[in-house]
Amino acid sequence: MPFRGLLGHIEGGFALPRFIVSACGQSIAPRVNRGARRGVMVCDGSMNAQTLERPVLDEPQLSAANRCDACGARAWVRATMPSGGQLYFCGHHANEHLPSLVGGGAQILDERHFMND
Incomplete structure (x- = not known):
């Protein structure tokens, strides 16, 4: 949990x-x-x-090459599943799927705060 x-x-x-x-x-x-x-x-x-504790990241870990698995837009969120698999989401699809991913034990890297930089 x-x-x-x-x-x-x-x-x-x-x-x-x-x-x-x-x-x-x-x-x-x-x-x-x-x-x-x-x-x-x-x-x-x-x-x-x-x-x-979570590490403080000053630079984005995701790049423009990372694409949303749901729609193909630029990914701003990465979910690493307990099995080791990774899912990438744009801001819209992250809002939609994050509650169930967190409930399933996924580790989340959320870089939506870099969107307007």
């Missing part, structure tokens, strides 16, 4: 979730142990900062 959350910074530069929101919008509090290391919040679950 995909998650998104706000990260809180703690000692040593690590970041742990303050709260987690599931794909269906339900808020889930992470399991933490606040006394393990001098009162520092320690995550006891399998999620960590590496699974929650």
